[in-house]
Structures are given as structure tokens and as C-alpha cells.
Amino acid sequence: MTTRGERYGRLLRPVYDSIKAADPSATVVTGGIDKSLTAFYKGMVATAAGKFDVFAVHDYGPPAAPGFVQKSEEMRPLLHGKPLWCTEVGNDQANEASQARDLASLLDDNDRNDRYDHVYLYTLIGDGNYGLVRPDGSLRQAARLLLDRKAP
Numbered sequence: 001m002t003t004r005g006e007r008y009g010r011l012l013r014p015v016y017d018s019i020k021a022a023d024p025s026a027t028v029v030t031g032g033i034d035k036s037l038t039a040f041y042k043g044m045v046a047t048a049a050g051k052f053d054v055f056a057v058h059d060y061g062p063p064a065a066p067g068f069v070q071k072s073e074e075m076r077p078l079l080h081g082k083p084l085w086c087t088e089v090g091n092d093q094a095n096e097a098s099q100a101r102d103l104a105s106l107l108d109d110n111d112r113n114d115r116y117d118h119v120y121l122y123t124l125i126g127d128g129n130y131g132l133v134r135p136d137g138s139l140r141q142a143a144r145l146l147l148d149r150k151a152p
Contacts, residue, residue, distance in 0.1 A: 001036035005043025009051070012044065016051040032058040032087040037074055055079055058088040060122070060130075062098065065106040072115035083117040090122035090130040091142075099129070100141040107149070121146075 012030070019026050030052050033040050037057060044052075055075060059067045068089060075084055089106065093099035103121065110116055121142075125133045132143035139147075 001039035002043035009047030
């Protein structure tokens, strides 16, 4: 994963420079990484230090909440104040109540502990049991939970 991060960094460098040249106010977010975050990150910054504005991770379950916590604790110290986003988090649970509890748990934890600056749930519709909305358009329990949720 360190080598993969180095290769990613070599691609990211000119892309970052081009994006910032076109729009200096643009936010450049790394691709979401799911595994071996530290090794990937160290490789990436070896070849592209300072060439991103936000580091992104992905996390999946069931359950998703433990990995969600672990990944933030692993990455926050390395980022030295740069934003950390979870650009995909989901729970592929057929049991809708379990999925909703897991997602509620990680969102509540994020609210209490500021683990991520942005959290994006994966996925809205379909894709096995990850979807918050069934293919027929009806809402799963996790979607109902989100509709009633009040973020701090």
C-alpha cells in the first residue's frame, strides 16, 4: 500500500496543480481509501506532500461503527489539522433495524467526537443492502432515522 500511495501521489501532484490553477478556491479531496490507510498515506505524501486539501476514507460493515472510529483515530494525528472526510460509509445489513442502529451509532459518535469533518452515507438507492432507499423508492429504517435526525 505504500507503493500504491506513492503512485497515487505522482498522479495527484499535477492534477492538484491543474485544479488549483483553474480554480484556486477548489477543494481537492483524495480518493477514498478503505484499507492500510497509514501505509497508503505515507506513500502518498512522500510524492505529493501538500497536494491535497482533504484526505478521504471509506468504511463498510456490518458493523461499520468500529472501523469508522478506528480509521479516524488512525488518520487524525497524521493529517496535522487537514480535514478528514468519510466519503463512503455503509452497512450491508439485510436486517434494517441492525443497519439503522449501526449507522445511528457512528453518526452519534461523530457528533460527540468530531471524528470526520464530513460524512457521506453509502448508498442512497439499491446496491444490495447498503441502500437507504429500496429500488421501489420506499425508505428503509436507516433512511427514516436520517429524516428525523437533528445534527448538532
